[in-house]
Amino acid sequence: MLRRAWGFLLPTLAGQEYDSDRHFDELFRKLNRHGRGMVDIKELQKGLESMGIPLGQDKVIEQPVTNGKRKLLTLGTFIQYLRDNEKTMKMTFKSLDKNNDGVIDASEIIYAFKLIGINIPKKEADKILASMDIDGSMTVDWTEWRKYFLLEPVKTVEEVLHYWNRFTAHSLDTKNMNIISRLIEMVKEGGIISLWRGNGATVLKIAPETAVKVWSYEQYKKLLTEEGQKIGTFERFISGSMAGATAQTFIYPMEVVKTRLAVGKTGQYSGIYDCAKKILKYEGFGAFYKGYVPNLLGIIPYAGIDLAVYELLKSYWLDNFAKDSVNPGVTVLLGCGALSSTCGQLASYPLALVRTRMQAQAMVEGSPQLNMVGLFQRIISKEGIPGLYRGITPNFMKVLPAVGISYVVYENMKQTLGVNQK
Structure with missing residues (x-):
């Protein structure tokens, strides 16, 4: 039998x-x-x-x-x-076989690692090939691939790359991933314009998002305090948290579109409308709210801390250093905004990272669609606690000046419009 x-x-x-x-x-x-x-x-x-x-x-x-x-x-x-494994293995093999010639060579292994920010020399790619190559061709066809990975507990592209990374751990150190090398790879892949991929969606979403956030922040502050009462730190935090949650709920679909445009390959989407149409067609309306829960859990402490710390710092400066003016000036406002944003980012970045990965994971062929808890577990198991803060440096470089400038504009517009602050 x-x-x-x-x-x-x-x-x-x-x-x-x-x-x-x-x-x-x-x-x-x-x-x-x-x-x-x-x-x-x-x-x-x-x-x-x-x-x-x-x-x-x-x-x-x-x-x-x-x-x-x-x-x-x-x-x-x-x-x-x-039977089930072969289906997944076939998808993974095709994903790595970029030129569709039926074999995986060293250049395709090098390219796959570059996509996750790891640069490996050709000799290391050759070592990986040699571990699977049976006929001595220094390429791996489908039969060799299937034979090697049939009973291995790794199946998706990401799992295979992590498996290979451990296989040659002495040379494939994730420290090779840095901002400069990643920028160079982006320019090689899609030209200078690729550095602004998804920026149109960001600009379109930031205007209503900021408007809703600052408007609702002022409204929540009024709701939480009596007329003539000075608002406290706790009320500022709650108002900021609720304002952030309100704004994110309002614009979240644009957040998903922005992420897809940013991580997509050159030519994958022709624009914002094309991206949104493809998401709706292939993944359904629910895809526009992928990562919403970790995003909401992250934005509550971030927005609360950001807005509360900003106003506390500004009030402290006005109480102790201001002379005749109630306007702290551009330099002070930039500093207050940068410091408050830093505090908020440190508290909420792990949730923001998980949110972004949930938004982007559907684009990886053969990748499992993990929920928030599953992604946290995978990041910690593969990268440790520091993995939850991967990418925070370029995020600081982007967010700090942006937030600082936003607060300068915010304060000047309040003065222009005659809005009084509690």
């Missing part, structure tokens, strides 16, 4: 037999000590490991049959695992 089932499976998977067909068949028959076509999972793992093929129990065994203290695996379960 085992031989017939196994013989049926392999041509279905590959269109031809694996070199190790006989070894797998013999292993199953040898370990089938409990009858009814079942093998002990731990014994199966040891047997496969002796053949140089690690078997990830958590990936294969979803519903094992329990017999006392033993966990048994049916041949049918293992067959279904192989």
Whole structure:
């Protein structure tokens, strides 16, 4: 029975037999000590490991049959695992085979790593190829790929790259990822204009977002204080948090479009409308609110801290250093805005990172669509706690001057319009 089932499976998977067909068949028959076509999972793992093929129990065994203290695996379960894996492996192989010539070469491995910000030399790419290459061609075709990754607990493009990264960890250090090298790669991939990819959507969203935030901030402050009462720090924080949540809810679909345009390849979208149309067509309306929950959880402390700290700093300067003017001046306002934004960013950046990854993950072919908790777990398991703050340096470089300028304009417009501050 085992031989017939196994013989049926392999041509279905590959269109031809694996070199190790006989070894797998013999292993199953040898370990089938409990009858009814079942093998002990731990014994199966040891047997496969002796053949140089690690078997990830958590990936294969979803519903094992329990017999006392033993966990048994049916041949049918293992067959279904192989069938499901081949579909994912095929998608991953095609994603890496950029020129569609049916093989993966060193240049395509180098390019894949560059997309995640890691630069590797050709000799390291050759080492990776050599670990999979069977015929000595220094390329990997589909048969070699399938044979190598059939029972590995890595399937998606991202998982494969992390697997290779560990495989040559001494040279593929993520410290190679830096702002300058990433800027250079962006220019090579799409020219100077690629540095402003998604900026149109940012400009379109920032006007209503800022207007709603500052208007609702003033309204919430009025709601939380009595007439003539001086507003306290707690009321400022709550008002800022509610204002940030209100503004983000209002403009969030544009946030998703902005992210997709920014991380997309050159020519993937012709513009804002084309991007929104494709998201709606292929992913549905719900895609416009992917990452909304972590975004909301992040914007509440960020907006609350940002607005509250800004007004506290400005009030402190006016109380202690101002002479005859109630206008602190551009320099002071820029400093207050930059410092308040820094405090808000440090408190909320991990949630902002998860939000951005949730918005962008649908663009990676073969990548699992993880929720907020799943993404947090994956980042921490693969990169540790520092991984939650990856990219915060360029974010500071972008946000600090932008927020500072926004507050300068905000204060000047308040004076021009005659808006009184509590």
